[in-house]
Amino acid sequence: MHRAEIGVIGGSGFYSFLDNVTEVQVDTPYGAPSDSLFLGDIAGRKVAFLPRHGRDHHLPPHRINYRANLWALRSVGVRQVLGPCAVGGLRAEYGPGTLLVPDQLVDRTKSRTQTFFDGVPRPDGAVPDVVHMTFADPYCPAGRRVAVKAARSRDWEPVDGGTLVVIEGPRFSTRAESLWHAAQGWSVVGMTGHPEAVLARELELCYTSLTLVTDLDAGAEAGEGVSHEEVLRVFASNVDRLRTVLFDTVAELPVNGERHCPCAGALGGAKTGIELP
Numbered sequence: 001m002h003r004a005e006i007g008v009i010g011g012s013g014f015y016s017f018l019d020n021v022t023e024v025q026v027d028t029p030y031g032a033p034s035d036s037l038f039l040g041d042i043a044g045r046k047v048a049f050l051p052r053h054g055r056d057h058h059l060p061p062h063r064i065n066y067r068a069n070l071w072a073l074r075s076v077g078v079r080q081v082l083g084p085c086a087v088g089g090l091r092a093e094y095g096p097g098t099l100l101v102p103d104q105l106v107d108r109t110k111s112r113t114q115t116f117f118d119g120v121p122r123p124d125g126a127v128p129d130v131v132h133m134t135f136a137d138p139y140c141p142a143g144r145r146v147a148v149k150a151a152r153s154r155d156w157e158p159v160d161g162g163t164l165v166v167i168e169g170p171r172f173s174t175r176a177e178s179l180w181h182a183a184q185g186w187s188v189v190g191m192t193g194h195p196e197a198v199l200a201r202e203l204e205l206c207y208t209s210l211t212l213v214t215d216l217d218a219g220a221e222a223g224e225g226v227s228h229e230e231v232l233r234v235f236a237s238n239v240d241r242l243r244t245v246l247f248d249t250v251a252e253l254p255v256n257g258e259r260h261c262p263c264a265g266a267l268g269g270a271k272t273g274i275e276l277p
């Protein structure tokens, strides 16, 4: 069987050059994930890559099936997930090329299913119970430590901690929204970091976000505001070193049987009505 221990939710730029990549289609009780899983080896670790927006980038952030994505990863054995994503900087000092490993998030999304435990019967007949998950610290402390250390050892000093605010998109923020986000003391703004983080936690997966600043958000710069072309250009020019840091992080993550972070027991044995894969 095709198995993996670590998942990376990110585009083809992270796995396309690996040798011996195996494409695996996985179905879930929540429908199809964004694409096939692409399984490969990094430093002796089995990794499953999932292109968040689909391999041809056809899914906007609000139409990504986040539940199917996390469920598919868990079903092949993944217990630790790395979620690299492009973000806008909310402070002038967080310019393009900044790597920020957030320790907090603010959810400003509007239309996304945020839980597996919604009391709604699944197509397979299972009825999930209502579960209220502790989420005060949304990211895995162990994964964050490893990612920060990996970046430092490649001479890419990351911002260690900060708040990622996740907006609905697909449009970028207005100038007023951006100024408001910055005035709250939040650090970076993106469109995909949530509900990815909470759904991972509900499945007792470790989740670590690595955010790459591709632009200054509308309120933090004086020009025209964010353009998609600029985001793509800056992301492409940083993808090699982001991939290097991701792979170093993969190599140093604990093995799945030896996780000593709260994520591994996040459900605390609560009755959920559904069996995790």
Ligand SMILES: [Zn+2]
Pocket: 140, 141, 142, 143, 205, 206, 207, 259, 261, 262, 263, 264
């Ligand atoms: Zn963890």
